[in-house]
Every structure is written in structure tokens, then in C-alpha cells.
Amino acid sequence: MPDAAPAAFPAPAAPAVVSPVLAVRDLSVAVGEGLAVDGLDLSLAAGETHCLVGESGCGKSLTCLALMGLLPAGARCRSAGLTIDGRDWAYRQGRPPPGLAMIYQDATASLDPVMTVGRQIAEALPPDLPARARRREAEALIAQVGLSNPRARFGAYPHELSGGMNQRIAIAMALAGRPRVLLADEPTTALDVTVQAQILDLLLAVQNSTGAALLFVTHDLGVVAQIADRVSVMYCGSIVERAPVATLFAAPRHPYTRGLIDSLPQISRPAARLASIPGRVPAIGARPPGCRFRPRCDRALARCGREAPVLDGTGPRGAVACFNPT
Amino acid sequence: MLRFLLVRLLRALLTVLGCATLAFFVLRLSGDPLVALLPTDSPAELLERYRVLWGLDRPLPEQYLRYLLALARGDFGRSLVDGRDALGLVIERAGATLQLGGTVFALAILIGVPAGTVAALRRGRPSDYLTMSAAIFGYAMPNFFLGLLLILLFAMQLRLLPSSGYGTPAHLVMPAITLGTAVAAKLARFVRTSVLDVLGQPYVRTAHGKRLGSLAVIVRHVFPNAAIPVITFLGFELGLMIGGAVVTENVFGWPGIGQLLVVSVARRDLAVVQTVVMVIAVSVVSANLAVDLAYGWIDPRVRVAGGRHAG
Numbered sequence: 208m209p210d211a212a213p214a215a216f217p218a219p220a221a222p223a224v225v226s227p228v229l230a231v232r233d234l235s236v237a238v239g240e241g242l243a244v245d246g247l248d249l250s251l252a253a254g255e256t257h258c259l260v261g262e263s264g265c266g267k268s269l270t271c272l273a274l275m276g277l278l279p280a281g282a283r284c285r286s287a288g289l290t291i292d293g294r295d296w297a298y299r300q301g302r303p304p305p306g307l308a309m310i311y312q313d314a315t316a317s318l319d320p321v322m323t324v325g326r327q328i329a330e331a332l333p334p335d336l337p338a339r340a341r342r343r344e345a346e347a348l349i350a351q352v353g354l355s356n357p358r359a360r361f362g363a364y365p366h367e368l369s370g371g372m373n374q375r376i377a378i379a380m381a382l383a384g385r386p387r388v389l390l391a392d393e394p395t396t397a398l399d400v401t402v403q404a405q406i407l408d409l410l411l412a413v414q415n416s417t418g419a420a421l422l423f424v425t426h427d428l429g430v431v432a433q434i435a436d437r438v439s440v441m442y443c444g445s446i447v448e449r450a451p452v453a454t455l456f457a458a459p460r461h462p463y464t465r466g467l468i469d470s471l472p473q474i475s476r477p478a479a480r481l482a483s484i485p486g487r488v489p490a491i492g493a494r495p496p497g498c499r500f501r502p503r504c505d506r507a508l509a510r511c512g513r514e515a516p517v518l519d520g521t522g523p524r525g526a527v528a529c530f531n532p533t
Numbered sequence: 534m535l536r537f538l539l540v541r542l543l544r545a546l547l548t549v550l551g552c553a554t555l556a557f558f559v560l561r562l563s564g565d566p567l568v569a570l571l572p573t574d575s576p577a578e579l580l581e582r583y584r585v586l587w588g589l590d591r592p593l594p595e596q597y598l599r600y601l602l603a604l605a606r607g608d609f610g611r612s613l614v615d616g617r618d619a620l621g622l623v624i625e626r627a628g629a630t631l632q633l634g635g636t637v638f639a640l641a642i643l644i645g646v647p648a649g650t651v652a653a654l655r656r657g658r659p660s661d662y663l664t665m666s667a668a669i670f671g672y673a674m675p676n677f678f679l680g681l682l683l684i685l686l687f688a689m690q691l692r693l694l695p696s697s698g699y700g701t702p703a704h705l706v707m708p709a710i711t712l713g714t715a716v717a718a719k720l721a722r723f724v725r726t727s728v729l730d731v732l733g734q735p736y737v738r739t740a741h742g743k744r745l746g747s748l749a750v751i752v753r754h755v756f757p758n759a760a761i762p763v764i765t766f767l768g769f770e771l772g773l774m775i776g777g778a779v780v781t782e783n784v785f786g787w788p789g790i791g792q793l794l795v796v797s798v799a800r801r802d803l804a805v806v807q808t809v810v811m812v813i814a815v816s817v818v819s820a821n822l823a824v825d826l827a828y829g830w831i832d833p834r835v836r837v838a839g840g841r842h843a844g
Contacts, residue, residue: 275742277738277741277742301741302744303741303742303743303744305744308742309742311735311738311739313735316734316735316736317735317736317738317739318736318739319736319739319740319754319757319758320736320758320832320833320834321757321758321761321831321832321833321834322753322754322757330743330745330749330753331743364833364834366833366834367833377739380739380743383743384743384744
């Protein structure tokens with residue numbers, strides 16, 4: 208992409224990733240009339256766990272699908288460049304970039320009901336592998352994701368396994384492609400709480416052993432606090448704040464982030480009622496001019512109605528898109 | 534599984550028996566076979582002799598019981614026209630019908646499955662509209678009319694193909710096209726719907742995410758899932774086709790059981806009509822049974838249900 212010289216774009220949001228394993232600049236996804244994802248910059252370091260947080264409908268899942276080139280029909284996307292492992296990837300929908308693998312929200316629905324899970328894992332292995340090695344590799348992956356008796360599991364169908372087991376299979380399938388970046392789209396939302404914790408542990412373990420970057424999409428700040436290195440908070444298609452996880456929870460700067468954190472129950476803060484953010488996320492066609500959070504914001508200035516803030520700021524406290532941050 | 538099969542077989546047997554019973558009574562209540570068989574000016578004593586000879590003088594329930602007992606012995610009765618064994622006569626004709634039916638089925642699958650798949654994959658584009666318009670045309674065209682048009686063009690004008698008869702591949706062409714068009718058209722529409730439905734499923738997205746290539750995704754993931762409803766459809770079609778062949782076989786003088794049925798009904802050849810009806814019933818029932826078994830083979834979820842039957 209010759210017209211996408213890095214200098215033409217704002218410096219990457221802090222803290223700077225030295226040699227990102229994945230970097231996307233100015234990613235936008237259009238659904239119908241509006242932009243569901245609007246000018247998103249993202250870079251992930253190898254081994255990093257990056258959480259993408261936000262309410263439903265803010266564009267988290269579409270961001271993942273756009274990166275994978277798997278957007279649903281009717282959604283269009285453009286970006287100023289996608290770099291994977293230092294190489295520019297000529298970006299096209301319908302062609303997933305090498306080195307990326309995705310774990311989906313509903314594992315059982317994302318597995319083919321009439322093919323054994325073993326074969327589904329095996330077909331995600333690198334294509335040059337001989338047939339006998341494929342089976343062995345697939346069984347090794349089944350063992351790696353913590354399922355007992357991998358030889359028997361190889362021949363199981365998704366309906367014979369539980370939701371948690373299927374999510375393990377989906378993780379094995381994602382690992383089969385030896386990804387540099389794992390995209391996990393709310394992989395624990397559909398599971399029981401106890402199983403959720405197991406799957407989170409498993410994800411972190413496989414990330415540790417493979418050194419892949421993990422982009423973890425969730426709306427659950429509890430999970431974020433548990434697993435994230437860095438966090439990007441999304442609102443209405445844009446990232447409004449990005450910071451290391453400790454900084455974000457200790458000193459959130461964007462009013463939206465603060466609202467999200469304040470709405471969590473806390474042992475140290477007795478409260479009859481949990482705080483909530485007034486109003487609701489505006490629909491794509493009904494977004495206000497200026498800052499999109501302004502109608503729900505208690506710190507809004509006159510300027511917020513006229514101009515949209517951009518994600519800005521380098522330094523240890525992270526980046527924020529706000530004219531009046533705390 | 535064994536119990537499941539036994540229950541299905543028993544139900545199939547009852548269905549066939551029901552059809553035979555219906556044919557038996559309708560034939561006898563809808564007119565006197567002797568009037569149709571013997572010359573109109575036959576003397577009354579001759580009519581009476583044949584009536585006694587063929588057992589038609591007995592009360593209906595007795596006739597029916599005798600018929601059932603004979604069936605149990607494997608005796609399907611004899612043709613009233615030439616005294617030949619009815620089952621042998623039908624089996625002799627069944628070969629021709631099977632040949633036509635098999636060709637039609639192969640033709641329908643070879644055309645219908647790719648056409649429907651392409652239409653689904655190119656949804657909303659010109660190739661989709663073109664394929665589906667052709668399918669609606671093929672479906673709406675009555676097959677006897679299409680048959681006559683084909684005879685006019687290929688037999689009368691171009692003199693390329695024989696207008697009727699049986700024996701060479703050339704004889705097969707026009708009846709197969711006539712019958713196959715509608716089946717292929719219906720199949721194409723069905724395959725399109727089914728493939729479209731599967732294409733929207735999350736697991737197809739997952740498969741694309743594995744960088745398999747479009748062809749591999751379609752062959753390994755879309756087809757096996759889309760096949761499940763299509764198999765049901767093919768089972769129904771297989772049954773219908775044997776009945777549907779009646780008209781086409783007559784248009785093209787194809788000596789199958791469809792033609793035999795029409796001729797035998799006109800002559801009130803009781804045993805032959807009953808046997809043809811039974812053979813058609815058996816083929817419809819076995820087509821359905823085959824569909825049920827195919828389900829278990831394709832869809833592992835049904836296999837589990839079958840297993841529970843056995844347990």
C-alpha cells in the first residue's frame with residue numbers, strides 16, 4: 208500500500224509497541240449508512256494480552272471479524288494498512304490473513320455439526336502436513352487444551368461434547384494454524400461461571416506456551432482485571448481510552464471508562480445501589496455530533512458538542528480521547 | 534437400532550397393505566370388469582361362466598380374504614387378459630421404468646445440485662436470477678406438453694430422435710428430458726434454499742477462518758450440512774416420479790409400469806392393476822425408508838436418536 212506511509216498517521220497510542228506482531232491503522236467498518244467501527248488504530252505486541260472492552264453494539268466483534276476478513280455480507284471495511292509480523296498484508300475480505308486465528312463466542316454453533324471435532328482441528332493444521340502426522344498433531348492439540356482421552360475425543364461430534372469442551376476444541380482449532388495473534392470474541396460469555404474461569408486459564412496458558420498475542424473482546428471488566436496487560440475501551444466504534452490495566456483501574460481518565468468501573472460492585476465501597484451511566488448507547492444512525500459520549504457525560508464542555516476528540520497522548524498514563532479527562 | 538428398523542418395516546408393510554386394499558375395493562366397486570373385457574354382445578351365460586371362473590360371483594369380503602391369502606402365498610393373481618402371472622408381467626415392465634427413472638434421477642442431480650449451489654453462492658447476481666428463472670420455467674412447464682414439444686422438434690422437424698419406443702439410448706433421451714426437467718428445477722430451487730441457509734451458519738465462517746479455500750469449505754462443510762434436507766426431498770421425489778412416469782411413458786410409448794397401469798385400468802385387468810399399485814407403494818415406502826437410513830449416515834445427531842430407540 209504505497210499511499211499509506213506511516214508518517215501520515217498519528218503516532219500510535221501509548222505505550223508504544225516497539226515491534227508489533229499486529230498493527231492496523233485507521234480501520235473502519237461500514238454497516239448500512241453508518242460506521243460501526245470508525246478509524247480504529249490497534250497494535251499488539253507478541254505475548255501481550257490486550258482487552259477490547261465496551262457495551263454491546265460498540266463494534267468490538269466487528270473489529271475482530273474485519274481483521275479476520277470474515278465480515279458478514281453487507282458490511283464493508285477499509286483500513287490504511289494491516290501489518291502482521293512486520294509484513295504488510297494486502298487486505299481483502301474473504302481472505303483471512305496468515306498468523307491470525309479467531310475464537311468465537313458460541314463455540315458449539317461455530318463447529319460443524321456433522322464433522323468430527325478431530326477432523327475440524329486437523330483441517331486447520333498447515334496444509335503441507337502428511338495425513339498421519341495431522342491426526343497425531345490434532346490429538347496432541349486436544350490434549351494440550353486439557354481434554355482427556357484425546358484419541359477418543361478425536362472422533363466425537365460437537366453435540367456429544369459440552370459447551371466448555373467445545374470451546375476447548377475451538378481453542379485447539381485456533382492453535383492448529385500456529386497463530387501469532389489470537390482473536391477471542393467473548394469466548395466465555397456463553398459458558399457457566401466455573402467453566403469461564405477454566406477457559407480463561409487455558410487461554411492464558413496457551414498464550415504463554417505459544418507466545419502469541421491475545422486480543423480479548425469482552426464487556427466484563429472483572430475478566431479484564433484478571434487477564435489484561437493493556438486495555439482499549441471502545442465506545443460507538445472508536446477507542447476512547449487505552450492504558451495498561453493497572454493504570455486504567457487505578458486512574459481512569461475518560462468519563463466513560465470511569466462510569467464502567469464505577470458500575471462494578473466493590474467490597475471496599477458499601478453502596479445500596481450500583482452507579483450506572485445515564486442514557487444508552489445511541490444507534491449508529493443517531494450518533495450526536497462532536498463527542499459521541501457527550502449526551503451521557505457529566506463532564507461535557509461546550510467544545511464537546513462541536514468537535515470530536517481523537518485518541519491522543521503518549522506516556523505512561525495511556526491515551527484518552529476526551530477534552531476534559533480526569 | 535434393530536428395533537427401530539423392525540418398527541419401520543412393520544409400518545411400511547401396513548402402508549403397502551392399505552394401498553392394496555384400497556385398489557382392490559375401488560376396482561371392484563367402480564364397474565363390472567367383465568363388461569370391459571368381453572365383447573359387448575356376449576351372451577349372458579358366457580358372462581356368468583367367466584364370473585364364476587374368476588371368482589367374481591362371490592361376496593366382496595370373501596374375494597378380499599381369498600386375495601389376501603393368495604398374497605401371503607406370494608400369488609399375485611393372473612391377468613384377466615392373457616392369463617399370465619401378474620407379478621411376472623409387472624416385473625418385466627419394471628426394468629424399463631427403472632431405466633427411465635434412474636436416468637431422470639441422475640440427470641436431475643447432475644443439473645439441479647450444481648445449478649442450485651451456483652445460484653446460492655451468487656445470490657442476487659445475474660447468474661442467480663438466470664438459474665432461478667430457468668428453474669421456475671422448468672417447474673411450471675407441464676411435462677406432457679414439454680414432451681409433445683420435444684417430439685415436434687427432434688422427431689418431426691429435425692428427425693434426430695425416435696418419437697417413441699424403447700431399446701436404444703436414443704429412445705431414452707426425450708422421455709428423460711421430459712421427466713427430468715421438472716425434477717431438476719425443483720431440486721435446484723431446493724438446493725439453493727438449503728445451501729443459502731447453511732452459508733449463513735457460524736461454522737461456515739469458522740471454516741473460512743481456517744483459510745481452507747472456498748472449494749474445500751463448500752465440499753467439506755456446506756454440502757454435507759445442506760444435504761440433510763435435500764435427501765428428504767429426493768426421497769419424496771423418487772416416490773412421486775414412479776407415479777409421474779405414467780403420463781410420460783404414454784406420450785413416448787415407453788413400455789414401463791406406468792404404461793402398463795393405464796392399459797390395465799382401461800381393461801379392468803384387476804390382478805395387474807393391484808400388483809402395479811402394490812409395486813408403486815413398495816417403492817415409495819422403501820424410498821422413505823432409505824431416506825431415514827441416509828439421515829443417520831449423514832447426520833450424527835440422528836444416529837444418536839436411533840441409538841436411543843434401540844436402548
